[in-house]
Structures are given as structure tokens and as C-alpha cells.
Amino acid sequence: MTMKLQNTLTRSKDEFKPIDPDHVRLYACGPTVYNYAHIGNARMAVVFDQLVRVLRRMYPKVTYVSNITDVDDKIMAAAAETGEAIDAITTKYTDIYNSDMAALGVLPPDVQPRATAHIGDMITLIEKLIERDHAYEAEGHVLFNVPSYEAYGNLSGRSRDEQVAGARVDVAPYKKDAADFVLWKPSSDDQPGWDSPWGRGRPGWHIECSAMSEVHLGLPFDIHGGGADLKFPHHENEIAQSCCAHGHENDLSAFSKYWVHNGFVTVEGDKMSKSIGNITLVHDLIDYYDGEILRLTLLSAHYSQPLDWSEKAIEQAKSLLDRLYGIVNGLSDVQADDAADIPADVMDALSDDLNTPKALAAINALAKRAAAERTPALKGQLLACGALFGILQKDAAEWLGYGQSGDADSNAIDALLAERQQARADKNFARADEIRDELDAMGIVIEDSPEGPKWRKAG
């Protein structure tokens, strides 16, 4: 079985051929930690987590690196605004990011490097770029000289003339070319900084990913991922830095062979923005919805497509998940076959550019069969699919809210239930329905079954 991936570098869906079939290596740009992670950050994390989960089933070894950028002017701005120390901010939001992503079933990357732990690697890389005449020092800054790199712009597909024309920002006087971008910049005494051959300073935005991916994966590696908006300039600049530092000016794939970009998330039809005030934080969502619901919502559309985040979409994912849990719960007396594998149609869908909606359709069909045929093999397959998707990991009865004797409220509920049973036996259905309504008001749903009445929490 082979994986196909939509490769931004070639603009086509390519068969994935690992550099080393025994060891697949991928990198995805992680967050800059100065605030809570929003649902767009989460999409990236979930998408690449899901890709890694699938790749792990196809290849013996996968190394997934996703960084934390903990040095950035936005962090400095946040520190100035809140009065908190920079390292307090980055530590705090790194921890929150990791726990929020864990709530979404995102497995920790194999390596989560922090930019500040790789300043030396960045300096080394910058020195190589200067040696090769791709970068120059000017007024304490070091800049990448874009005209020195013929292939610049080929990932995002824009010519250098267009870059220069897009003079939306003041061109600093020390730049040789308007398109040149910063590799290193000077820090004042009150700004975070590190000693370097060019004086005390800090790295520019793009160099950290070039340095960290190279150190932890080696060059070239297989897959580089991130949000679609990072194509330009971030990924374009990463390619420029990494290819030019090592003398691969004519080969864009000398850095990463495949480039995979996830689509943007809108919220109720609008782009997330501070001005609209609709930045949707994972941290808030997980107070209201189980992480599995949010994860399923994110995986319900193809990763490369735009996704509109809405209450309705979440509710739809919840309904689906409830039904799947209902099926698992109904199979509680069937011993799942632990050796059961993922069915071929599910793997086929996932290996076709990570087509999660199609895979979900196959899982639905599987669930239906499992419920009807009640075999250990089918239950095992269903649970295996759940595990692969990071869903159906909870206890089904608990998920559905079925009450156990001994629950906090169970005594009162049991008493009402007993009274209702008596009323039913007496054909006093008016009283029986009254009790149903009472329980309903308490958020309790009664389900009569051949084994007697059961109750569960609504929701």
C-alpha cells in the first residue's frame, strides 16, 4: 500500500516514496507561543497527527518533529502588554498548547524542539549562508539576499518581480533588495538576545524551522507540513535558507521532498480575526465538548479544503459519535478480536491523500455491519478504526451517560424509576409519564428495555 499526497511543490497528487522506506521523517510548523491555541492551530495539529498515525501503520519507523517557536516579536509584545516575563509566557502557553492538543487526541510529536534551544544551530546556518554569498550583514542585521537565489518563489508560484512590486511594507534602507528578509536582527538591552558574530541579537522568523528540522531530521527529509498561509513567505523562505546553505540552489526538494498544507478554518462563515472577535480557542471549546467531538469535526472535511467551524458542524459530529458509541455499547457482550486490523477500504481512503471523510464513510458502513452481525472480528475492526482516528477511546456506557447504581443522583432516580415501574404495572400511565417528565426535567432520559428500564443523562 502506498500513500498519495497533494504536494505543493509539484502541485499534483504524488505517490509518496520515502527517502528511506525504513524511516519516514516529517516536520510540521508548530505554534508561536504567546496566546491560547485557536481552532486553526488545532486543525494543523490534528491533521498532521492523523497523517502520522496513518504513516505509522504503513512504515516501520516514523519520526515526527513539530516545533515550538518561543522567540518572536509577538511574544515580546505580549510581555510588554501583560507585564509577564517572556519565559513565563512561553512556558505557560507551551503547556496549555500541549494539554489542549492532548485533549483533541493529538499524540505528542517525537520531538518538540524549542527555538531558543537552537539559537546556536541558527547562527551556524546563517554563517553558511554568508559564506555562500546568499546573506549579508547590514547595520547589525543579517539578511537573506533573495536575488542570489534564482529559484526563489517556486513553492508558492510567484516571480521575484511580483515580490518587489508588492511593496506593502516600508523597505528598510539597509536592504540590498526589497524582497530580502531578515535572518538575524539586533536586540536592545531590554529585549531577549543572544551573542552572535553580528552582536547581541535574535533570529528572524523563518530561520528556526530551517535549523530545527535539519538538526532533528537531517536533510533532505520526507514531508514538511503546515497551514496553507505559511506557503508564503514562511515556507518559501525556509526553502531558500536550507537549500542555499547547503549548495542546492537548483533543487527545491533538497530540503523536503513533499510539502503538505492544510486549509484554513473559518468560524461561522467568517475568517477568524481579532477585529471580528471570533478567535475560537480550543481551551474554551473543551469546556463544552469532548475532545473526540472536536477532533471528529476537524477530520470531517478533507484536510486541504477550507473548513467552516460552526455549532452545527460540532453537533453533527457529536450525533455521529453518539451513534457509534451506541453501537459499541450494544456490542458490550461481544468480545472484540484484539488482532483485528483496519479494513482495506478504510486504509485505501486514508492512503489516498488522507481522505478522512471517505474513510469515515467506510467506518460507518463497518459500524452498521458490526451492529448487525455482532462478530468479534467486526467489533475488533471498528475499535481499531476508532483507535486509528483517535475516537471511540472512551467507555461507551459512560459516554452515553448510562447511570450506574451508586452514582451520586442514582438513589433518587432509582426511586422514581421504581415508582414508575409500579405505575406501569398498575396501568397508571398518566403517573408513569409524569415521572418521565420529571426525570426529563432533571436531564435524565429513560429507556425501557427487555431487561427493565435504564436511564442516562441527556446530552
Add this chain to the structure above:
RNA sequence: GGCGCGGUGGCAGAGUGGCUAUGCAGCGGAUUGCAAAUCCGUGUACACCGGUUCGACUCCGGUCCGUGCCUCCA
């Protein structure tokens, strides 16, 4: 303006040159004292206009509409 992406049934969302997913919601039925849950049944939808073809929602051209990026935003 440049470079992209997209317009599919009430909604979400895959996909394919002919056999027309899947989910959510709705409707009808079974079941139930009534419900809930479940099961069965039910929807020929692919922006518009041309073209290619025996045949297009799927390929080509054009039109309209929406949307993302264009220097620090995942």
C-alpha cells in the same frame, strides 16, 4: 493587479466519463402503553453557457459568484 482554491441534494461532505458515497436533519413504517434507542424505507443534487464524446456532475473553453495568500497570520 498577481498566484491559488472552490461552487454537489435542507445542511455537512466525498467521488466518478456510464453503475449517481456517507453523515446530520426531515418524512413514512416497524417496534413501544407512550417514549427513547434501534431497524427498514424514502431524496436522480452536482452554478451557468458552449464544446469533445455513443454518453459528462466528472474532460476542454468561456461566464458568473464566493474565497485564501501576496513579508512575520495555522
